[in-house]
Amino acid sequence: MGNNEIIFVELSSKFSVIIERMPELPSGALVILFKQGSRNELPQQAGITNLLLGLLFRQTTKKTFIEIQEYIDSLGAELDSFVAKEISGIYSRYLVDRFNEVWSLTEEIIFYPKFTEEEFTKEKKLAEKEIISEEDDPEEYLFNVFYKNLFPNHPLSNRIIGDMDSITQLVLDEVRNYYSNCLLYAPICVSITGNIDPDFVLKLAEQMKNLLSNLFGLINHNDTTQKDTPTFKPLSNFVNVKKKGVQQSYTVIGWYTCPYQSEYYFPVIFANTILGGCTSSRLYYEVREKRGLAYSISSFTDFYSDIGILGVYFITQPDLAEAVTEIVLEQTHKLRLQGISKDEFDLARNYVKSQTLIRTDNPLARALRNARNKLLINRIPTVSEIINEIENVSLIRVNEAIGELSANQLIVRVEPSER
Template identity: 25%
Template sequence: MTRKALRTARPALPAGRAVPRPRGAAPGTAAVPAAGEIRTTVLPGGLRVVSQSVPTVRSVTFGIWARVGSRDETPVLNGATHYLEHLLFKGTRRRSALEISAAVDAVGGEMNAFTAKEFTCYYARVLDDDLPLAIDVVCDMLTGSLIRAEDVDAERGVVLEEIAMTEDDPGDCVHDLYARTMLGDSPLGRPVLGTVETVTALTRDQVARFYRRHYDPAHLVVAAAGRLDHDRVVELVHRAFAEAGALDSGSAARPHGPRTGRRAIRTAGKVDVVRRRTEQAHVVLGTPGVSRHDDRRWALSVLNAALGGGMSSRLFQEVREKRGLAYSVYSFTSGYADCGLFGIYAGCRPALAPDVLKICRQELDRIAGEGLPEEELRRAVGQLSGSTVLGLEDTGSLMHRLGKSEICWGDQLTVDEMLNRIAAVTVDEVRRVAAEVLSHRPSLAVIGPLSERQAARLDEAVS
């Protein structure tokens, strides 16, 4: 299973009503050659079905998103969401684990899942003719999982190996360390996979209760993109859930809306160093960002593209091209329902880490004080706009956008609407968000073979 995997709620829709979404292109803008309209239907029990037809392809990606992630876990249950993701592939009342995988393999399809901090997704990509099969298999997994004690015990070893595999990748581990540095021992600060201790201690009853609590129809969103007919998808999903006894036709339950709230991250200037025998020092330098509901996220995304989003970005040019100090260096944003993170990652030889951090800190301070000039802003807008469109040119990416948008915002933006929001970002907006976000004293997470002296120099570089 893969792990890696960025508004306000609209009123709940009447059950069974299909709602077309407008294209929304602003006057005078060139419309992007697009797939068909996005349509949404709400079934009894609050189960949402959202789809987008792409008649020019021969594939369909079908997914079911659950509004549950690692932030919904207590400390004792840390890792339960991801553990459950594995277990739903282990067998249902109708299919064994082998029959689940064989059904999709037999038609040349792909099936997988991933767990994030605020949602989980199960999906299959198949030829359009095989969409009924994909719907039947994935819906069966979500509604009919047995979660047998013997499967829980057998899969425990697999999950522990996945944790070990992640621990062997310091470039991945340092992001978990950074989340803990910024968010502490909170649900958002804990690792999605859990720890060896928590996964070892999880019981079948704990995981089964977690499944029953979070996988009812009101917590789920069905998303599909490709060569499909929306009404047919709704019909097949309704049938699959009804036959499994997962839909109550008389239920007046409404879909659970997007997460909301306001969480302040007050961490400033904290340095966490994990000494490990690696060839490189892996560092993440960052500050609190903005939540995914914050309108400043558009300006911050443009700023992020200019700072470390491509080969022409400041960090790539200053750290790699001009000085040859690192192979990999980039910036990133992470937006959650109630808070966000902004960070810079670099991997370099340990002796070079203080110099790399000094350059990164200088660029943060420069943008915080000056913002971006118009030419750099336009280049960042173009880079972000192009990557947004190119990233949506397959049915899997389209399904991902549909499902995540419905789970996280309860609404959909068309591609043209997204491009309009990016293009509307101004120099002043970037200057303001840079001053607000980057003016914080940054915190630092480091994994590598650092001496006491090198660690002290890193501390000096961010102070």
């Protein structure tokens, strides 16, 4: 899609608005993003952000849960919330002629919630059910153990949905406090894509900012909170969990890499593409194509504001897990020693460029990316700027990024208890 102009206005030090027109599209997207996620939670309140966002949809001063949902349906729109480790938000997709209604409803959900004991209890019960449900899913279970060991005793390892202890102990007052003192206190970005008059949106955003200050007295954000930059200790563990009922073996291997905002960001993405990010990657070839040892094998990246992860995930028959682990370690060792070749580099560039264009070619993905960039790197590159960044990556940089991976890795495996 064409290179649309991005309009960016900071209405206060904590409240900003981004508008990207995308005039060709019949639909639009609205995202209200908070720089507040599960890593900002205290250990005893793990899961509170997720629970709070669920609660916001349960009742407003004007509507019940069912009235909210019926209204969303009648608008023919999608409207929901999500929580990640460093951000959370409310997002929607709609046909542009429904923008006004979607905006008002979003505003009502965020600023006029009605917190009642009854709804709080229901939301808690659902959260508890969700926590239990992860037990039946070996993949979710594996990644929980992985993050717990990757960031021990650090809030980055918090599960987004929380754990049984933290959720059971939560009381409504705590959630109410967290809402005004944490969620709404955090930097907020309103991000809109679609064919909407920017002046009109700016006026609405100004009103929203005033609402925030009238209701909560919050206009500015003084970032005085202690940064919790983890001390990332060398990784050298192997964690093996036996689980009843599981038939296959699930393994994840991870290395520390650069954070979200880093000159190595795209180089790491290139390295990931070549290691296990596509079907011509080294691991796909060595493990699946050449040896038929697994159906699911791929590598992934995961970036945060102060650290990143490059990881490999695979599912195998229990008796093959060790052999595949060895191949992965051998391949990453080779990657570290020799780097990637010029041919591989060219492929990674073409692939990453094209897939970046394809993946962000929808209004919701675009609105989310703009808001996330604002809150996490304080910069909102346009599509062509991003493509430029990808084109400017050099082979040397990719191999430097590979050299910067942590020397040791963490291996976590979940496998059947009886073998």
